[in-house]
Amino acid sequence: MVQTSNLPLVVDLDGTLTPTDTLLESLVRLLKRSPWSVLRLPLWLMRGRAGFKEAIASRVTLDAENIPYCTPLLEYLRAEKSRGREIVLATAAHHTTAQGVARHLGIFDKVLSTHGGNNLKGRTKLQAIQAQVGEAFVYAGDGSADLPIWKQAQAAILVGVAHRTAAQVRRAVPIEREYPKPASGMAVWLRALRVHQWIKNLLLFVPLLTTFEFTRMDKLASMALAFAAFSLAASATYIVNDLWDLESDRAHPRKRLRPFASGALPILQGLLVAGIALVLALGLASAVSQGFLGMLVTYLVLTSFYSWVIKEYVLMDVLMLSLLYTIRILAGSVAIGAITSSWLLAFSAFIFLSLALVKRCAELVSLKDAGAGATRGRDYRVSDLVVLWPLGVGAALCAVVVFGLFISAPETQARYATPQMLWFVAIGLVYWMARLWIKTSRGEMHDDPVVYALKNRGSRLTVLAMIAAAMAAHFFTWELYP
Numbered sequence: 001m002v003q004t005s006n007l008p009l010v011v012d013l014d015g016t017l018t019p020t021d022t023l024l025e026s027l028v029r030l031l032k033r034s035p036w037s038v039l040r041l042p043l044w045l046m047r048g049r050a051g052f053k054e055a056i057a058s059r060v061t062l063d064a065e066n067i068p069y070c071t072p073l074l075e076y077l078r079a080e081k082s083r084g085r086e087i088v089l090a091t092a093a094h095h096t097t098a099q100g101v102a103r104h105l106g107i108f109d110k111v112l113s114t115h116g117g118n119n120l121k122g123r124t125k126l127q128a129i130q131a132q133v134g135e136a137f138v139y140a141g142d143g144s145a146d147l148p149i150w151k152q153a154q155a156a157i158l159v160g161v162a163h164r165t166a167a168q169v170r171r172a173v174p175i176e177r178e179y180p181k182p183a184s185g186m187a188v189w190l191r192a193l194r195v196h197q198w199i200k201n202l203l204l205f206v207p208l209l210t211t212f213e214f215t216r217m218d219k220l221a222s223m224a225l226a227f228a229a230f231s232l233a234a235s236a237t238y239i240v241n242d243l244w245d246l247e248s249d250r251a252h253p254r255k256r257l258r259p260f261a262s263g264a265l266p267i268l269q270g271l272l273v274a275g276i277a278l279v280l281a282l283g284l285a286s287a288v289s290q291g292f293l294g295m296l297v298t299y300l301v302l303t304s305f306y307s308w309v310i311k312e313y314v315l316m317d318v319l320m321l322s323l324l325y326t327i328r329i330l331a332g333s334v335a336i337g338a339i340t341s342s343w344l345l346a347f348s349a350f351i352f353l354s355l356a357l358v359k360r361c362a363e364l365v366s367l368k369d370a371g372a373g374a375t376r377g378r379d380y381r382v383s384d385l386v387v388l389w390p391l392g393v394g395a396a397l398c399a400v401v402v403f404g405l406f407i408s409a410p411e412t413q414a415r416y417a418t419p420q421m422l423w424f425v426a427i428g429l430v431y432w433m434a435r436l437w438i439k440t441s442r443g444e445m446h447d448d449p450v451v452y453a454l455k456n457r458g459s460r461l462t463v464l465a466m467i468a469a470a471m472a473a474h475f476f477t478w479e480l481y482p
Contacts, residue, residue, distance in 0.1 A: 004155040004176050008137045009080060010129055011108075013091035013101060015142035016159045017074065018067050019263030022093045023053060025067065028243055028267070030060045032308075049092075050119040057094040064097075064104035066250050068263035072179050073140065073159055074105070081107045088112065088137075090129055092121040123148050138176055182264060192242070192259040192270065193235040193277070200450045201230045203325060204332035209467070211338045212474060219336045225288050226335040230328065233281035233296055234303075239274040241307045243267060248378075253370050288335050295331040299324065314379040321356035322349060325450070343406040350399035351433070355449045357392030358436055361385060362445035369443055389441075396433035400426055421473035428466040432459065 014021050030037055037059070044055040081087050090112040091098050098113035112128045114120045120128055126149045129137060139149050140157035144165045150156045155174045158166055160181030169175070204226050208214045242249065242260045249255040259265040278300075285293040306320045326348040333340040363375060364382050374381045406412055407422045416422065436453065439445050445452060453459045472478075 004138050004174070005080075005085065007154055008086040008088055008133050009077070009140065009157075010088045010090045010133060010137050010149075010153075011073075011077065011140045011157075012142060012146060012159075013089060013093050013098060016070065016140055017077075017089075017101070018069050019160070019266075020067055021267055022062055022067065022097050023056065024267045025246060026056050026060050026062050026094075026097070028246065029062070030056060032244055033060065035308075048117070048119070049121075050114050050117045053094040053114050053119070054117075057096045062097050062100065063247065064100040066247055067101075068250070068261075069105075070159060070179060073157070073177075076177060077107055086110075086133075088129070088133055090120065090125055090139075092119060092125065121145060125149060126152055140177075188259050188264050189273070192239060192265055193273075194238045195231075195235070196455075197234060197238065197448060197451055198227075198231040199454045200325070200448065201227050201234065201328060202454065203328035203450075204230060204335065206329045206344075207333040207338045207340060208336060209470075210341075210344060211336070213336065213338070222288050222335050223332065225284050226292055226332065229281045229284035229288065229292075229296055230299070230331065231281075232277045232284070233300060236274040236278040236281065237300065237303050237307070239270045239277075240304075243270055244307060248375075253366060289337075291334045292331060295327065295334050299327050299331065302327065312379060314384070317378065318353060318356035318360055321359070322352035325352035325355070341411075343402065343409065343412075347399050347402045347406070350395050350402060351429075354392050354395035354399065354433060355436070355453075357388055357395065358440050358445060358449040361388050361392060362440050362443075362449075364388070365440065365443045365445075389437075393433075393437055396437070397430075399433070400429050403429060416473045417476055418473050418478040421469055421478060424469040425466045425473075428462055428469065432462045432466070435459065435462070 011017055014023070040055075044052045047055065077087055086109050087107050088110045089098055089102055089108045092114055095111070095113040095115040098111050102108045102111045110132060112120060112125070112132055118124065122145055129139075129149065130152070135152075136154050138155045138157060139146065139153040140159060141149065142159045142161055144162075147165065147168060150169045151172045153173055155176040156169050156172075157176050158169060158178040160179065161169070166178075205214075205223055208219060208223055213219050239260075242258055245255075246261055249258055249261040255261060260267065260270055281296065282293065285296040302320065303324055306317065306324065310320045311317045326345065329344065329348055330340055332338075360380060364380060364385050367375060368382045368385075372382070403422075403426050407419055407426070412419050412422070432453070435458065436445070436449055439452075440449075453463065
């Protein structure tokens with residue numbers, strides 16, 4: 001290794017010291033706080049890059065404690081600082097962001113950043129470094145924009161640099177350290193798209209089961225397209241919601257590991273993928289029917305309203321979640337041209353309210369175990385569990401009562417060969433819901449309850465047994481009484 005240990009070490013911020021883009025994060029935070037600011041963005045852009053950054057920074061302050069950092073590089077910088085090496089932060093980020101990072105980390109002797117109409121990037125940054133640090137320095141950067149600086153440096157530190165750019169740097173200067181970019185392959189994108197959450201869209205198939213038309217290929221084909229459309233639309237909203245909730249997710253014990261919160265995936269790529277998924281979803285939905293397209297658009301509007309407004313209000317968020325679950329069933333009915341019974345709607349409202357409360361209680365149990373007292377970004381406290389527990393269990397029991405009344409309804413007696421067999425389904429519902437709540441109280445509910453219910457072996461077997469009992473009640477005549 002080339003000995004450059006006595007030279008000042010100049011470090012870039014965005015993409016180097018932190019894997020995220022502080023300007024984009026500031027912009028997201030501004031739009032979350034003031035959505036109408038989007039109308040002023042073109043005017044700010046006319047001021048140039050430095051003026052645009054100034055306009056954003058004057059309205060929102062990025063929390064330096066809350067952004068992710070490149071841990072290996074940060075450890076190296078601290079080690080170098082401890083032995084007396086001069087460490088300089090040089091970034092195109094606005095000076096308020098750079099100063100916040102410097103105060104938080106406490107390792108920088110100087111801070112060079114965008115300020116006063118001077119955008120510190122590329123050759124402009126090089127001039128500032130040579131003026132403030134001198135001609136001899138080592139530079140840590142991440143991309144091709146840093147090439148003019150690397151070519152004038154005495155050595156380079158590469159952080160997540162593309163192979164082609166890295167080859168150019170190696171030809172120009174010695175490499176002091178190199179930190180490869182963590183792999184962000186298909187597995188990471190599948191986590192960001194939350195493909196495992198697509199299981200929830202199996203609710204679209206409920207009308208196909210309740211109308212007993214699952215043997216018709218045309219209905220199955222329509223439902224397959226509907227499932228794909230809802231799944232892609234849901235993934236688009238998951239990405240947007242993750243970007244919207246970066247700050248609160250990073251304060252959560254599990255959500256901080258999500259791809260965007262951890263900085264494993266860049267914000268711009270996330271927005272691009274979300275846009276592509278949304279366009280594909282709308283195209284597939286229109287292929288099913290215009291009515292189904294309308295249901296999908298309604299779902300997107302409601303889920304956006306939930307994410308941007310309702311989720312911050314206690315109890316209103318779980319009511320909206322139960323509605324979003326129910327809309328999937330309604331959308332499935334529209335996709336196959338079936339009429340959704342009032343019994344199914346009433347049952348869905350109660351059971352999905354209970355499942356939404358399971359989700360909220362599971363988060364509060366995790367916070368309680370971690371020693372926290374309240375959620376961040378939601379109006380819930382650990383002390384609310386004493387109210388939420390009985391409310392959730394009561395909603396589950398209400399769903400069972402509705403199902404019991406459905407069994408005794410005249411239309412059920414006429415439609416099912418042996419309607420009394422449906423009482424086995426009611427017993428299964430009691431066991432299934434009680435089991436979910438017990439798992440929640442034990443702190444074992446680490447996923448969306450609907451996803452957990454379909455992935456967990458015991459829960460899955462119970463659901464299959466209930467479906468089998470319902471099928472038997474419809475198709476077979478049983479002499480239950482002598």
